[in-house]
Amino acid sequence: xxNIKDVAKAAGVSTSTVSRTINxxxxxxxxxxxxxxxxxxxxxxxxxxxxxxxxxxxxxxITLIVDVDDEKSFQNPFFYEIMHGIEKQVYxxxxxxxxxxxxxxxxxxxxxxxxxxxxRTEGVIxxxxxxxxxxxxxxxxxxxxxxxxxxxxxxxxxITWVDIDNKRGAEAATFYLLEKGYKSVAFLGLNQTKLFxxxxxxxxxxxxHSENIEIDSKLIIDCNNTKADGYQSMKxxxxxxxxxxxxxxxxxxxxxxxxxxxxxxxxxxxxxFGLISYDESKIAELSYPTxxxxxxxxxxxxxxxxxxxxxxxxxxxxxxxGILISTxxxxxxxxxx
Amino acid sequence: xxNIKDVAKAAGVSTSTVSRTINxxxxxxxxxxxxxxxxxxxxxxxxxxxxxxxxxxxxxxITLIVDVDDEKSFQNPFFYEIMHGIEKQVYxxxxxxxxxxxxxxxxxxxxxxxxxxxxRTEGVIxxxxxxxxxxxxxxxxxxxxxxxxxxxxxxxxxITWVDIDNKRGAEAATFYLLEKGYKSVAFLGLNQTKLFxxxxxxxxxxxxHSENIEIDSKLIIDCNNTKADGYQSMKxxxxxxxxxxxxxxxxxxxxxxxxxxxxxxxxxxxxxFGLISYDESKIAELSYPTxxxxxxxxxxxxxxxxxxxxxxxxxxxxxxxGILISTxxxxxxxxxx
DNA sequence: CTGAAAGCGCTAACAA
DNA sequence: TTGTTAGCGCTTTCAG
Numbered sequence: 001x002x003n004i005k006d007v008a009k010a011a012g013v014s015t016s017t018v019s020r021t022i023n024x025x026x027x028x029x030x031x032x033x034x035x036x037x038x039x040x041x042x043x044x045x046x047x048x049x050x051x052x053x054x055x056x057x058x059x060x061x062i063t064l065i066v067d068v069d070d071e072k073s074f075q076n077p078f079f080y081e082i083m084h085g086i087e088k089q090v091y092x093x094x095x096x097x098x099x100x101x102x103x104x105x106x107x108x109x110x111x112x113x114x115x116x117x118x119x120r121t122e123g124v125i126x127x128x129x130x131x132x133x134x135x136x137x138x139x140x141x142x143x144x145x146x147x148x149x150x151x152x153x154x155x156x157x158x159i160t161w162v163d164i165d166n167k168r169g170a171e172a173a174t175f176y177l178l179e180k181g182y183k184s185v186a187f188l189g190l191n192q193t194k195l196f197x198x199x200x201x202x203x204x205x206x207x208x209h210s211e212n213i214e215i216d217s218k219l220i221i222d223c224n225n226t227k228a229d230g231y232q233s234m235k236x237x238x239x240x241x242x243x244x245x246x247x248x249x250x251x252x253x254x255x256x257x258x259x260x261x262x263x264x265x266x267x268x269x270x271x272x273f274g275l276i277s278y279d280e281s282k283i284a285e286l287s288y289p290t291x292x293x294x295x296x297x298x299x300x301x302x303x304x305x306x307x308x309x310x311x312x313x314x315x316x317x318x319x320x321x322g323i324l325i326s327t328x329x330x331x332x333x334x335x336x337x
Numbered sequence: 338x339x340n341i342k343d344v345a346k347a348a349g350v351s352t353s354t355v356s357r358t359i360n361x362x363x364x365x366x367x368x369x370x371x372x373x374x375x376x377x378x379x380x381x382x383x384x385x386x387x388x389x390x391x392x393x394x395x396x397x398x399i400t401l402i403v404d405v406d407d408e409k410s411f412q413n414p415f416f417y418e419i420m421h422g423i424e425k426q427v428y429x430x431x432x433x434x435x436x437x438x439x440x441x442x443x444x445x446x447x448x449x450x451x452x453x454x455x456x457r458t459e460g461v462i463x464x465x466x467x468x469x470x471x472x473x474x475x476x477x478x479x480x481x482x483x484x485x486x487x488x489x490x491x492x493x494x495x496i497t498w499v500d501i502d503n504k505r506g507a508e509a510a511t512f513y514l515l516e517k518g519y520k521s522v523a524f525l526g527l528n529q530t531k532l533f534x535x536x537x538x539x540x541x542x543x544x545x546h547s548e549n550i551e552i553d554s555k556l557i558i559d560c561n562n563t564k565a566d567g568y569q570s571m572k573x574x575x576x577x578x579x580x581x582x583x584x585x586x587x588x589x590x591x592x593x594x595x596x597x598x599x600x601x602x603x604x605x606x607x608x609x610f611g612l613i614s615y616d617e618s619k620i621a622e623l624s625y626p627t628x629x630x631x632x633x634x635x636x637x638x639x640x641x642x643x644x645x646x647x648x649x650x651x652x653x654x655x656x657x658x659g660i661l662i663s664t665x666x667x668x669x670x671x672x673x674x
Numbered sequence: 675c676t677g678a679a680a681g682c683g684c685t686a687a688c689a690a
Numbered sequence: 691t692t693g694t695t696a697g698c699g700c701t702t703t704c705a706g
Contacts, residue, residue, distance in 0.1 A: 340698095340699055340700085341699060341700060341701095342699080352699090352700075352701090353701080353702080355700095356700065356701055356702085357701095359700090359701095360701085384699080384700075385698085385699050385700070387698085387699080387700090388698070388699035388700040388701090389699080389700055389701080390700095391698090391699080391700075391701095392699080392700050392701045392702080393700085393701070
């Protein structure tokens, strides 16, 4: 395996000249560069990353940290798309990309320490759920750039984060239903403990407010994101005296249950009853009828995370910022045309 | 940031002694080790991975290569579970874990070259679809251990691979349906171009053979894995003179269409008609009725891949082997009890 | 059991 | 524009 010396020798120059060629230094004339590049190709030479990292003290690697407990719950396809978005940016920069799962490793600070102090990573993308003040402080102290996936939760420090614009998504969904002539829109699946869920709720409320529609607390249902909960809760809604004729579902799975309840009640979808859910498209397509959804672009989210991270890596005193990725409405068969 | 010299100085020993302590060498007495470990902790010292890699010529990193074209198709949650399985093994060894996507990078050989010659990786896990003879040869030449996800396809060389036991899965599904009293079992969604699909088909045939049931080619339907195809194909099956009373679906999505067709035909599931599909559990649970499935354990598959890879890394002349991960039947509401 | 010293492959002053 | 040289932080003979 050829190294820089071999190339230098073959080219009749010093290793510095080769090094400068590798790094495309201005001071080397183009023809020299060309010649040396030629030789590198002929010798099948690729710079040794470890040597380079050792001297420059950079790992050319960033890390996505996930925090997955149960083996089965790893199915969340969202993270996979985020990964893909990150990766796309990472390879543009010729960096590499480590994925680390807290749960299969050690304690939180230990993982970060391991990655950072051993110089395995130059920056970290991690879920907001992992970020408490201590972690932030420790990251700052080590001067490690990081980006939070999701709006920070229990933190006062200003940090850089990327999230889906959940509020506007739900707002748009609500507006859309009203626009299509539905009179009374319910909100299914409120869960105040989840920030993204709360934001969706806020969007729903916002939309009603700005249309001067009175909020009917009976139309707002607390429940979990399961088929069974969706079914039960929708039944309850339909049993109401002032029964709604449309619903915004805070999450995807419960909409399967909700649809069943609506059908069983003898209502036609979308004529008598409209529904918009948050969900992954693939699953929404499997339902009968197919479900109109608020689309969230996790791929874009991943890309933004990586971009912001690289900004910080390239310029240490970049300002912290929060970015909201906008959503779009994908109208399928649960809403009127 | 403390380095090995600082530790040596603080401990009043040479760097060799510290190094030996780090690597838990037999020649250092336990009490000395304890003392030095203490000091490392106090100094908050972690070995610099790059320096270590440079000297040992090992990267302590393995790579999962994926080959994802379209941004949206990255949703395949299977890969995510495989990743998780791999990662679990990787972190046991204190290795790190790179994910590289061919499509966001350069040409196939270039990616491998980049990873291998730059010493970024010690081993590679990659889908069988990527492995042609040239790639295998090149990997062998560089002495890079690798494991194929999935039975090799267009390759004569013996290599190490891991796959799901698709044949036995379908076999078991077919047996189960027969055992439950269904008389005539169809096979929906044959696609000879996909090896996993063909294996499932073989399993179906096997089961019928060993029960001495004649194969009725009308009951074997070629179609794609979409809801619409499942619907159409099932309609065709039900229109048959010698109509089946059960079906094995070769893949998940088409079962949603198939179920709809069965219901529309006025048949009760599972009383009049039984169905078993290959699918992810989460989606199978969303259907009405919930779908009985052949479970495939991708997490285990990932773990096995990593284990086999590490065997090769640790012992260069390990024999090539193929491993089939067994499946299990998850009986839900589309099969009789 | 321990230390001295060479060297892994590259980069970056500094000098020319 | 180029070369010389001194490391980067660690491991590993070899000698003691």
